[in-house]
Amino acid sequence: MKKIGITGSLASGKSTASKILSSNKRPLFSADEVVRKLYAKNYFKKLISKKFKLRNSPTIKSQIREKILAKKINLKKLESIIHPYVRKEMRKFINENKKKQILFFEIPLLIESNLMKNFDKIIFIRSRKSIRLKRFLKKGGDKNLFNIMNKKQYSDIKKIKFCDLIVVNEKDKRILKKKLLDIIKKYE
Numbered sequence: 001m002k003k004i005g006i007t008g009s010l011a012s013g014k015s016t017a018s019k020i021l022s023s024n025k026r027p028l029f030s031a032d033e034v035v036r037k038l039y040a041k042n043y044f045k046k047l048i049s050k051k052f053k054l055r056n057s058p059t060i061k062s063q064i065r066e067k068i069l070a071k072k073i074n075l076k077k078l079e080s081i082i083h084p085y086v087r088k089e090m091r092k093f094i095n096e097n098k099k100k101q102i103l104f105f106e107i108p109l110l111i112e113s114n115l116m117k118n119f120d121k122i123i124f125i126r127s128r129k130s131i132r133l134k135r136f137l138k139k140g141g142d143k144n145l146f147n148i149m150n151k152k153q154y155s156d157i158k159k160i161k162f163c164d165l166i167v168v169n170e171k172d173k174r175i176l177k178k179k180l181l182d183i184i185k186k187y188e
Contacts, residue, residue: 002102003094003118007110007159008125010150011132011139013169013176017125018106020180027097030106034089035082051081069144075152083113111159112152123183124163126156127170 006021008014015032022028038044045060052074054063067074090105097103107115116122127135129150136146153159160166165183169176 001098001100002120004102004104005110005115005119005122006104006106006125007108007122007163008169009127009129009132009153009156009159010108010146011135011141012125012127013135014106014108014125016173017123017167017169017176017180018104020177021123021184022104026102026104027093027100028104028106029090029093031086031090031108032106034086038082038085047081048078051077065142065145068148069142072148072152075148079109083109109153111162112154116162121165122163123165123167124156124160126160126166126168131170 004021006014006018008017015030018028018030039061048054048060048064052064052067054060054067064074064078068078094103105119107113110116110119110122132150133143133146137143167176167179167183
């Protein structure tokens with residue numbers, strides 16, 4: 001089994017690249033998807049509400065966002081709750097797919113979390129900050145939140161040192177797809 005990690009900075013196109021690489025045929029683990037499902041669980045909402053002194057309501061994500069904007073340390077506090085759960089789900093995913101030839105892992109903080117040794121290859125999706133900010137805002141994000149989260153991540157230059165392949169994603173999806181399909185042919 002070959003494990004391929006996909007990472008990149010905030011709003012660089014990791015999710016799009018991951019979907020192209022897995023092509024709905026190869027198993028894909030998405031840390032963001034695990035977190036999204038986690039927020040839907042009542043026990044998690046209760047835990048977060050208690051830890052951050054929030055109202056347990058459907059707006060829990062926006063309340064967390066406000067806490068992070070108010071105090072940057074709250075992002076680290078939130079990650080300390082979420083990351084162990086994501087790692088547990090990642091181990092479960094590997095176990096469930098151990099007979100597959102290739103597994104893909106979309107992990108935004110792969111380098112920051114020091115997970116490099118878990119992968120045979122790491123693909124870095126790279127985009128200029130101005131492009132990433134536009135993408136983030138287009139999805140309803142907030143510029144201040146973008147800046148907080150972006151500063152939390154290592155610079156592209158630092159991350160690239162740990163990656164085997166760099167894919168620049170600054171044009172359209174068609175060009176990204178061609179670049180990625182050329183890469184995947186090497187592993188099939």
